[in-house]
Amino acid sequence: MQAALTLDLAPIARADRWRPAELAFWLIPVAAYFIFPDNLVLLTQIAITALFCLSLDLILGYAGIVSLGHAAFFGLGAYAAGLLAAHGYGDPLLGLVAAALVTAVLGYVTSFLVLRGADLTRLMVTLGVAMMLYEIANKLTHITGGVDGLQGMEVLPVLGQFEFDLYGKTAYWYAIAVLFALFCVARKLVHSPFGLSLKGVRLNVGRMPAIGAPVNARLSAVYTIGAAYAGIAGALLAQTTQFVALDVLAFNRSAELLLILVLGGSGSLYGALLGTIVFMSAHHMLSDLNPQYWQFWLGALLVVIVLFARDGVMGGLRGGQRRLGAALGRTKQ
Amino acid sequence: MTVIFDGIASGMLLFLISVGLSVTLGLMNFVNLAHGAFAMLGGYVCVTLLNRAGVPFLATLPIAALATALVGVALERTLYRRLYAASHLDQVLFSIGLVFMSIAGAHYFFGAQQQPMVLPEFLQGQINLPGLDIGVYRLFLVVLSLAIAYGLNRLVRGTRFGAQLRASVDNPRAARGVGINVERIFTLTFALGTALAGLGGALGVEMLGLDPSFPVKYIVYFLIVVAVGGSGNIMGSLVASLILGVVDVAGKYYVPQIGAFVIYAVMVVMLIFRPQGLFGRRAAR
Amino acid sequence: MTSYALQTRNLVKKFGGFIATNDVTLNVEAGARHALIGPNGAGKTTLINLLTGFLEPTSGEVILNGDTVTHLAQHQRVKRGLARTFQINRLFADLTVLESVTMAVNERIGIGARFWRPVGAYAEAVDEAASLLSTLRLLDLAHEKTRNLAYGKQRLIEIALALAMKPGVLLLDEPAAGVPTSESRELFETIAALPRDVTILLIEHDMDLVFRFADCISVLVSGALLTGGTPDEIANNPKVKEVYLGEAISV
Ligand SMILES: Nc1ncnc2c1ncn2[C@@H]1O[C@H](COP(=O)(O)OP(=O)(O)OP(=O)(O)O)[C@@H](O)[C@H]1O
Numbered sequence A: 001m002q003a004a005l006t007l008d009l010a011p012i013a014r015a016d017r018w019r020p021a022e023l024a025f026w027l028i029p030v031a032a033y034f035i036f037p038d039n040l041v042l043l044t045q046i047a048i049t050a051l052f053c054l055s056l057d058l059i060l061g062y063a064g065i066v067s068l069g070h071a072a073f074f075g076l077g078a079y080a081a082g083l084l085a086a087h088g089y090g091d092p093l094l095g096l097v098a099a100a101l102v103t104a105v106l107g108y109v110t111s112f113l114v115l116r117g118a119d120l121t122r123l124m125v126t127l128g129v130a131m132m133l134y135e136i137a138n139k140l141t142h143i144t145g146g147v148d149g150l151q152g153m154e155v156l157p158v159l160g161q162f163e164f165d166l167y168g169k170t171a172y173w174y175a176i177a178v179l180f181a182l183f184c185v186a187r188k189l190v191h192s193p194f195g196l197s198l199k200g201v202r203l204n205v206g207r208m209p210a211i212g213a214p215v216n217a218r219l220s221a222v223y224t225i226g227a228a229y230a231g232i233a234g235a236l237l238a239q240t241t242q243f244v245a246l247d248v249l250a251f252n253r254s255a256e257l258l259l260i261l262v263l264g265g266s267g268s269l270y271g272a273l274l275g276t277i278v279f280m281s282a283h284h285m286l287s288d289l290n291p292q293y294w295q296f297w298l299g300a301l302l303v304v305i306v307l308f309a310r311d312g313v314m315g316g317l318r319g320g321q322r323r324l325g326a327a328l329g330r331t332k333q
Numbered sequence B: 001m002t003v004i005f006d007g008i009a010s011g012m013l014l015f016l017i018s019v020g021l022s023v024t025l026g027l028m029n030f031v032n033l034a035h036g037a038f039a040m041l042g043g044y045v046c047v048t049l050l051n052r053a054g055v056p057f058l059a060t061l062p063i064a065a066l067a068t069a070l071v072g073v074a075l076e077r078t079l080y081r082r083l084y085a086a087s088h089l090d091q092v093l094f095s096i097g098l099v100f101m102s103i104a105g106a107h108y109f110f111g112a113q114q115q116p117m118v119l120p121e122f123l124q125g126q127i128n129l130p131g132l133d134i135g136v137y138r139l140f141l142v143v144l145s146l147a148i149a150y151g152l153n154r155l156v157r158g159t160r161f162g163a164q165l166r167a168s169v170d171n172p173r174a175a176r177g178v179g180i181n182v183e184r185i186f187t188l189t190f191a192l193g194t195a196l197a198g199l200g201g202a203l204g205v206e207m208l209g210l211d212p213s214f215p216v217k218y219i220v221y222f223l224i225v226v227a228v229g230g231s232g233n234i235m236g237s238l239v240a241s242l243i244l245g246v247v248d249v250a251g252k253y254y255v256p257q258i259g260a261f262v263i264y265a266v267m268v269v270m271l272i273f274r275p276q277g278l279f280g281r282r283a284a285r
Numbered sequence C: 001m002t003s004y005a006l007q008t009r010n011l012v013k014k015f016g017g018f019i020a021t022n023d024v025t026l027n028v029e030a031g032a033r034h035a036l037i038g039p040n041g042a043g044k045t046t047l048i049n050l051l052t053g054f055l056e057p058t059s060g061e062v063i064l065n066g067d068t069v070t071h072l073a074q075h076q077r078v079k080r081g082l083a084r085t086f087q088i089n090r091l092f093a094d095l096t097v098l099e100s101v102t103m104a105v106n107e108r109i110g111i112g113a114r115f116w117r118p119v120g121a122y123a124e125a126v127d128e129a130a131s132l133l134s135t136l137r138l139l140d141l142a143h144e145k146t147r148n149l150a151y152g153k154q155r156l157i158e159i160a161l162a163l164a165m166k167p168g169v170l171l172l173d174e175p176a177a178g179v180p181t182s183e184s185r186e187l188f189e190t191i192a193a194l195p196r197d198v199t200i201l202l203i204e205h206d207m208d209l210v211f212r213f214a215d216c217i218s219v220l221v222s223g224a225l226l227t228g229g230t231p232d233e234i235a236n237n238p239k240v241k242e243v244y245l246g247e248a249i250s251v
């Protein structure tokens, strides 16, 4: 006890306080609504992808589980919510809950497959699971609509109050609200002892059992949570577009998501959000020019990030902040 | 029977393309998802020479392999080399980047359409035996693949180069210590892997088709071969390719409604029970 | 009757055809200061790995406080009071010293999976971590990232993580490896000051330290136990002199 008194515990005790920069960040979606009233569909997509990216960040950025098939959960969630709405259960929140449950179950079950191997095996198993789901959805045309997509969804008003409108206003606020709520939960998670132990696993998986931590149980848990988050993101996409295309399960979606996460900087919740904003905005502006150019520069960007800027946007920001801080410190003296 | 033979032929083709990946992934421990992009390049070199310059088909094959190897070496020297020590995730991201660039490049130069391919007379047609129709080209593939499998196995298991390669992979520092030029060995191996991809890509145009989506469309198959065969294991790759080819062709023929599902399922199950692959040695972890 | 904290029976570990642990039957008394010595590559680390469950033995048994734990997972053995340090640091480079030790304490007191309240809200864990750091005179580095610490300090964190388990049996694998002599004295004072009821199995190459510290020594050669006994017996054992100690210990 004596010892604790002499140590300033503030850094660990206040680690989870909301910082002003964070509050400012969350004004962006509000501002965007007023600045780009004609682009609400795009903004909604950004919010949904941000949630999807957040889910990958939890499992990859925090716990270090590599995945080439995260779209499996996104797609399953989309179909779960889509099918419910197409069969008369159109309440959006019900859809979200159902999607979360179904994907959590899949996540929990597959976590045992994924956790068995090393990185390479994990990449292949996650990829394989996603491809299997893709094939199932592709072949079960009478249920999923196959390549034509799932049609006939009827999504009821959110909370029985807010009807989905043509301009996408409701869709936008709905997606933002869900994103924000789940972000807050994720934020709690990463600052908790559980979150700390995930970082421990990522930083040195070999040490964790030696300090008494059941590594696989932790990884299973976070994989399940990540799956549920991805499922909810997929459900949001289905509900806000009233349609589920087969490509919700595609390999490209998983690969692109990895790119977004490393672009933003994995292992930081805001990295996932910033990466999505930067990526989707760039996509929107550049792909109008020519889709092929876009893909080329995307590839080039990925190569450059891996070779030269592994910490992503967040790393850049942090570096900038440090340098700024150092500069200010110097001027003060 | 004919179905089985077709399966064997397509398995052989799969082997030709993926054995290059088995070499880079298994022997150099680099997860090169851009392997399909090298195969695609070989394919485009082949059809361009064939259709625009009138080069005979058999002559296009070595050129395709060589051209692909040259590009491979250039990339290895400038980019891949920096990532040998990086995490598998970084290697995956990097090579996905290359895939995206190659797809865009193929679109730009060749357009989105399938490339036409006319085989020379003597490779067309069929040999009809009772109960078995053998396509001449398929027979050609089988023979060529077996020859290459044999040669490769000799190269890796039975030559100085093979021994040096294995030493370089096991312990680069020690290998350098005994005077092996590890950089050169890796470059040569990478060249070999990409040359095989290019050759396979050229040979595959007729059966697999060729369009800009090629690198993504087939990468899963290549990975499955490597995973099931045990990476770095040439005979393992051959057997895995054959199984995969037969299962794939037979599956599509007899139970089309299941499609590719079985293959993915087999891969996942395989990876879970034998992470080292069917023929991989159990490494002490 | 003496009670044993840790025992092995006919423990064997093979790596392919190579026998790294060869039929080792070892008894460590409760409360002992037991040293395990042997030339490089003798299989000392491998033995520790078998004791902790880091490796599965090819055959034989591991017994902790009278219970067979041969097939228990590592973290479950830790729960029963068996902690270790690693010969080569296995630390959490990007966590601060306090975070690392708090994480270890969290696991011991069973709150490692709590996911709602922040780490800082569990004051009992943070306080315990801080007081452990103060015992090890690391308090001033509490908020430093582990990667920024001098090597000698990192070796101390290695020990702190093990001590956070409040172990009944502590396995130390060359705790002073790579630490300059001046600092290694201090490090050993810390170890010597641990409460007597903690059983310690120490691997160490510095014979001065071993003979000063241990009340029992086992000698491992080529994976097999050559002999065991009190420091005097070992010092005067001709076999030991021959294979291992050479002239170094003719004091
Ligand atoms: N995972 C493994 N696979 C194969 N061989 C191994 C493995 N681990 C250890 N060995 C071998 O077992 C033998 C014993 O190694 P160990 O690390 O236990 O020795 P040690 O007594 O701790 O040596 P040192 O004093 O150098 O730390 C060595 O020859 C080593 O090469």
Ligand SMILES: [Mg+2]
Residues within 6 Å of the ligand: C044, C045, C046, C087, C173
């Ligand atoms: Mg050792």
